[in-house]
Amino acid sequence: MVLRDVRAGVRNEQAIAMVIESLRASLGEKLQTGQAFREQHAHTTTYLTAQLPDAVVFAENADDVKAVVRACAMHGVPVIPFGTGSSLEGQVNAPSGGISIDFSRMDKVLRVSPEDLDVTVEPGVTREALNVYLRDTGLFFPIDPGANASIGGMTATRASGTNAVRYGTMKDNVLALTVVTADGEEVVTGTRARKSSAGYDLTRLFVGSEGTLGVITSITLRLQGIPEKISGGVCSFPTVKAACDAVIMTIQMGIPVARIELLDEMQIRACNAYSGLSYAERPTLFLEFHGTEETVAMQSEQFAMIAEECGSDGFRYTVDAQERAKLWKARHDAYWASRALRPELSALSTDVCVPISRLAECVAETHEDILANNFLAPIVGHAGDGNFHVLVLFNDKDAADIERVEAFVERLNRRALSFGGTCTGEHGIGQGKMSFLQEEAGPALALMRSIKQALDPKNIFNPGKILRSID
Structure with missing residues (x-):
């Protein structure tokens, strides 16, 4: 298994050019094709190779998002949502090129209901900005993945973090979404009610879908009272x-x-x-x-x-x-802090999650694996829910070192699966963990492919992530 060499998808140069021309005419300077913009929207904190989009649209409202999706759907061109770029498994890469939608300008808090303990925000609002906004209400949003991630990105990757042991993950704290679907229309996936038995749970279908089923344009969240x-x-x-x-x-x-x-x-x-x-x-x-x-x-x-x-x-x-x-x-x-141990080295960050009863065994075996292979690889974890991370420092110019590190990551993921766990508790699948998802999901992967095919028949939404192909 070679994790670093992510696959490049098939590009349709003519279709991409037509979409860029169409969006430039309708969106003007909101669309940028400069090299620096493109590089910024392929950067991630992963060690996976960057794959640049062909253009970036700085969306300012849902109509801009609809315009991008409709143009891309017409010509079969990929759409890649972009929050703050803090993803760890290549989720913002563009293996087939396409249009990156940057949500940094869609950063409004649309509504707060202190008496109902909920809030609706645009996807570009960051978790820190949201909590500053909420401070005078006596409420806060508890999900804290560490990075100052956008709420849209946190929703798309089903983020959790340090507070998850008490407050749950994004799947527990998202009440409803608005999502632009493959036909360029917005749908609402739920209501502000605290529970519902009405139909399929579409909200949780999109939470954690990593932008592969639609583009999120607003999120309604549960809030908590600031502790005394x-x-x-x-x-x-x-x-x-x-x-x-x-x-x-x-x-x-x-x-x-x-x-x-x-x-x-x-x-x-x-x-x-x-x-x-x-x-x-x-x-x-x-x-x-x-x-x-x-x-x-x-x-x-x-x-x-x-x-x-x-x-x-x-x-x-x-x-x-x-x-x-x-x-x-x-x-x-x-x-x-870990990177500063050896600044000249590259880093591969990976995570797994196991049942709490197996945490000690899994961490101990991983620690022994690190020592046996003489790796510089600190471990840090959200131990209360069985999730831990390993940051392996290595020489990315040394093929043998890369091979050793990737073999370690493979052992770590298989160890977690053998303990009844998952190949990722937080980072998501993206490009880097597709092989491990296949082992974890087994026949259920075919069901995931069916859902992807039904909601995104032209495979325009963040292709090459989670599932290798829908062919």
């Missing part, structure tokens, strides 16, 4: 297994932890150097509890007892907002 009190803390353990055992016990005892993040000793070393910290260089858990002053104190003490039983050196926690912000800033900077 938040406590955050950190504790280290003698082994990765001991840290994972503490996570499992915490979840099984029903302690309502909001965040519980695992960093192995190499990741802690990187964070110390990058963020000016002085944590013990041992496997470490970062935690956060939300609630009243009394409940967060009680939950923190309950966890402290679990941590002690698992060999921790002691759980230190604080309700001071600045101290907590420093702790979580270090966690969110983990990717860049």
